[in-house]
Amino acid sequence: MKLKGIFLDHKKNTAGSASVVLPTPKTVRIAMQQCAGAACDVLVKVGDEVLVGQKIGDSDKYMSVPVHSSVSGKVTGISELLQVSGRVCKCVDIETDGEQRYMPGLKAPQVSDKDSFCNAVRESGCCGLGGAGFPTHVKFGFDDTRFSVDTLVINAAECEPYLTSDHRTMLEDADSIFNGIACIKKYLGIKNVCIAIEKNKPDAIDLMRQKAQRAGADIRVTALSTRYPQGAEKVIVYNTTGRVVCEGQIPADVGVIVINVSTCAFIGQYMKTGVPLVSKRITVSGDAVASPCNVIVPIGTAFEDILWYGDCDPESIDKAIAGGPMMGTDLFDLRDPVCKTHSALLAFRHGGERERNRVQTACIRCGRCIEACPVGLMPTVLEKAFDKKDRQTLKKMKVSLCMNCGSCSYVCPAKRDLAEKNQLAKALLRT
Numbered sequence: 001m002k003l004k005g006i007f008l009d010h011k012k013n014t015a016g017s018a019s020v021v022l023p024t025p026k027t028v029r030i031a032m033q034q035c036a037g038a039a040c041d042v043l044v045k046v047g048d049e050v051l052v053g054q055k056i057g058d059s060d061k062y063m064s065v066p067v068h069s070s071v072s073g074k075v076t077g078i079s080e081l082l083q084v085s086g087r088v089c090k091c092v093d094i095e096t097d098g099e100q101r102y103m104p105g106l107k108a109p110q111v112s113d114k115d116s117f118c119n120a121v122r123e124s125g126c127c128g129l130g131g132a133g134f135p136t137h138v139k140f141g142f143d144d145t146r147f148s149v150d151t152l153v154i155n156a157a158e159c160e161p162y163l164t165s166d167h168r169t170m171l172e173d174a175d176s177i178f179n180g181i182a183c184i185k186k187y188l189g190i191k192n193v194c195i196a197i198e199k200n201k202p203d204a205i206d207l208m209r210q211k212a213q214r215a216g217a218d219i220r221v222t223a224l225s226t227r228y229p230q231g232a233e234k235v236i237v238y239n240t241t242g243r244v245v246c247e248g249q250i251p252a253d254v255g256v257i258v259i260n261v262s263t264c265a266f267i268g269q270y271m272k273t274g275v276p277l278v279s280k281r282i283t284v285s286g287d288a289v290a291s292p293c294n295v296i297v298p299i300g301t302a303f304e305d306i307l308w309y310g311d312c313d314p315e316s317i318d319k320a321i322a323g324g325p326m327m328g329t330d331l332f333d334l335r336d337p338v339c340k341t342h343s344a345l346l347a348f349r350h351g352g353e354r355e356r357n358r359v360q361t362a363c364i365r366c367g368r369c370i371e372a373c374p375v376g377l378m379p380t381v382l383e384k385a386f387d388k389k390d391r392q393t394l395k396k397m398k399v400s401l402c403m404n405c406g407s408c409s410y411v412c413p414a415k416r417d418l419a420e421k422n423q424l425a426k427a428l429l430r431t
C-alpha cells in the first residue's frame with residue numbers, strides 16, 4: 001500500500017520548553033461533557049465546598065466518564081457552555097481558595113483483573129487525551145470472546161504542527177508511561193507493545209528505547225516518517241503492524257488497541273496515586289504568542305487565563321484554536337474552559353496559516369486532494385455531491401470514512417473547503 005498523506009512545516013518551537021505548572025486561577029469552569037459520550041449530571045449545587053479530585057459530575061451511561069473538581073473552593077454557579085458541536089452542556093463554576101486541598105482518602109485503586117481495572121480507569125475520568133475523547137474504559141473493555149487483541153500501540157506520533165505536549169510527556173513522565181503500559185499489558189492480557197513516535201522527536205525516541213530495553217523484549221519503539229496524519233488511528237495501525245482496519249471495523253478487529261501516550265502516562269500515574277484526571281498539559285504557541293511554552297493547568301481554566309504566561313496580548317489575536325491547526329477547533333470565546341481533550345492553545349495575528357490569502361477559486365482538477373487523502377477518498381467528487389445534496393453518491397464514495405484530517409483542504413491550490421464539507425456531508429447523512 002502506498003503511504004499517502006502530506007508533509008507539513010512542524011513549527012514545534014516549544015519542544016525544548018519544560019512544562020511549567022501555572023498558579024491556580026481565581027475561578028474555573030468545569031464542563032460536564034468532556035468525552036465522546038454521554039454528558040454527566042451535576043452532582044454538586046451552588047454554595048457547596050469542593051476539593052481537588054472530588055467527583056462533581058457522573059452519568060449512568062456506560063459510554064461516559066465522570067468529571068472531578070480540579071481545584072478546592074466553592075461552587076458559585078451552574079452555567080451553560082455552547083460547544084463546537086452546537087450542543088449546550090452544563091458547567092460547574094468554582095471560585096478557588098488557592099489552597100488546592102485534595103479529597104481525603106485518594107489512594108491507588110485496588111485492581112485484580114480486567115473488570116476491576118476497567119472500573120478503576122472509568123472512575124479516574126480517563127478518556128482519549130489526544131483529542132478524540134473516547135472513554136478509555138470502553139476501549140479497554142473489548143469482548144474477549146469476539147476480539148483477539150495481541151498488540152497495544154502507544155500513539156506518540158503527535159503529527160500536528162506546533163503541538164509538543166505529548167513530546168514533553170515522554171521526556172518528563174516516562175516512568176508513568178511505562179507503568180501505564182505494564183498495567184494495560186497485565187490486566188488486558190496484551191502481549192506486544194509498540195510505542196510509535198515521529199522521527200522529529202529523536203530525544204524522546206532515544207529515551208523510550210532505553211526504557212523499553214529495561215522493561216522487556218516485547219516493547220518496541222518505532223520511528224515513523226513525519227508525514228501527516230501519521231497519528232490517525234487507522235494510519236498508525238497500518239504503519240506499525242501492517243494490518244488494515246477496513247470500513248466498519250475498529251482496531252480491535254485486527255487485534256490492536258491504540259491509546260495516546262499522554263493517556264497512557266495518566267493511567268500509569270493514577271494506578272500509583274489514585275488522583276483522577278484534574279489537570280492538563282497544554283502547548284501555547286502561534287505567532288501572537290511572544291513566549292511559546294508548555295504549561296500544566298487545572299481542567300476548567302479559561303484559555304484567557306493561560307495567555308499571560310506566553311506573553312500574548314489577547315487584543316492582538318485574530319484567530320485562536322484549541323488543539324492543532326489541522327484538526328483543532330476555532331475558539332470563539334477565550335473565556336471558554338480547558339477540557340480533557342485539549343492539548344494546545346494556538347493564537348494567531350492574521351487568521352492563522354489556514355486562512356491567510358484564502359481566496360477560493362474553481363477546482364482545476366489537479367487531483368492533489370485525492371493524492372493526499374490517507375484513506376483513498378476523492379474529496380473533489382464528495383464536494384460536488386455535497387453541493388447537490390446527493391446522498392447516494394456521498395454514501396457510494398464513502399464519505400463516512402473521512403477522518404477530518406484536513407489534508408485535502410491544505411493541499412488544494414483552489415483553496416476549496418473540502419474537509420469542512422465532508423463534515424457537513426456526514427451530518428447530512430445522519431439526518
Ligand code: SF4
Pocket residue numbers: 372373374375376377379401402403404405406407408409418419422
Ligand atoms: S477526505 Fe477526509 S480523510 Fe481524506 S484528506 Fe480530506 S479530510 Fe482527510
Ligand code: SF4
Pocket residue numbers: 362363364365366367368369370379380411412413414415416418
Ligand atoms: S486539490 Fe482542489 S483543485 Fe485540485 S482536484 Fe482537488 S479540489 Fe480540485
